[in-house]
Amino acid sequence: xxxxxxxxxxxxxxxxxxxxxxxxxxxxxxxxxxxxxxxxxxxxxxxxxxxxxxxxxxxxxxxxxxxxxxxxxxxxxxxxxxxxxxxxxxxxxxxxxxxxxxxxxxx
Amino acid sequence: xxxxxxxxxxxxxxxxxxxxxxxxxxxxxxxxxxxxxxxxxxxxxxxxxxxxxxxxxxxxxxxxxxxxxxxxxxxxxxxxxxxxxxxxxxxxxxxxxxxxxxxxxxx
DNA sequence: AATTACGGTAAGTGCAAACTTACCATAAAA
DNA sequence: TTTTATGGTAAGTTTGCACTTACCGTAATT
Numbered sequence: 001x002x003x004x005x006x007x008x009x010x011x012x013x014x015x016x017x018x019x020x021x022x023x024x025x026x027x028x029x030x031x032x033x034x035x036x037x038x039x040x041x042x043x044x045x046x047x048x049x050x051x052x053x054x055x056x057x058x059x060x061x062x063x064x065x066x067x068x069x070x071x072x073x074x075x076x077x078x079x080x081x082x083x084x085x086x087x088x089x090x091x092x093x094x095x096x097x098x099x100x101x102x103x104x105x106x107x
Numbered sequence: 108x109x110x111x112x113x114x115x116x117x118x119x120x121x122x123x124x125x126x127x128x129x130x131x132x133x134x135x136x137x138x139x140x141x142x143x144x145x146x147x148x149x150x151x152x153x154x155x156x157x158x159x160x161x162x163x164x165x166x167x168x169x170x171x172x173x174x175x176x177x178x179x180x181x182x183x184x185x186x187x188x189x190x191x192x193x194x195x196x197x198x199x200x201x202x203x204x205x206x207x208x209x210x211x212x213x214x
Numbered sequence: 215a216a217t218t219a220c221g222g223t224a225a226g227t228g229c230a231a232a233c234t235t236a237c238c239a240t241a242a243a244a
Numbered sequence: 245t246t247t248t249a250t251g252g253t254a255a256g257t258t259t260g261c262a263c264t265t266a267c268c269g270t271a272a273t274t
Contacts, residue, residue, distance in 0.1 A: 018113070043236095073195065080190055080194070155262085
């Protein structure tokens with residue numbers, strides 16, 4: 001497989017990294033701001049951010065001494081495309097109809 | 108954040124589980140068939156299947172002594188919905204335009 | 215009834231990876 | 245220029261988890 005999305009899935013597989021990722025949903029943040037209120041240390045956050053960056057889930061830009069991180073659409077796109085391969089609209093609607101039929105039977 | 112999708116991301120974060128998941132893309136398979144050609148033992152595959160099932164990424168149905176596994180759309184749906192929160196069409200098209208503009212400049 | 219195929223689980227092992235503390239470099243403030 | 249804020253990285257520890265072997269139960273063959 002060796003898909004480009006592998007790193008993204010591995011990255012979001014960790015709960016702490018998902019928490020960081022979700023913190024960036026509202027907008028860009030510096031490292032100290034991200035670490036603020038989290039239950040892990042600031043260096044741990046730095047290490048996670050490195051992994052998220054390599055997974056194309058965040059980008060970083062320097063502003064003086066501050067490192068501003070924001071969500072990167074690229075990684076999300078990779079994951080969406082991967083999942084789309086397994087997504088079958090027809091099957092879902094078929095299952096829904098089947099479930100409804102089952103409900104009517106048991107009533 | 109305790110989202111329903113947490114287990115799904117954790118499950119697909121592992122490369123071996125992604126390999127199993129991808130094997131089921133073409134259709135339902137028994138455990139021995141899934142394990143066939145993989146570099147891990149059959150019990151390992153069983154353990155992974157349990158996790159994938161709890162993550163709503165596969166379903167199982169018994170056929171005699173055989174356990175037939177197939178892809179479950181539910182888990183995929185959970186992940187797609189989660190990622191959609193971070194997906195910003197406007198931002199992507201804006202970035203594309205910006206990149207194109209940049210290209211023209213450097214030409 | 216004996217054998218074979220299938221697969222779930224228990225118990226134990228080993229390693230990757232998520233942490234910590236300590237340290238250093240850089241840029242902004244004082 | 246001294247101090248403070250910021251954050252990356254090195255080194256070491258610990259712990260979770262992916263794996264193995266061993267075992268057992270059940271259903272289909274023979």
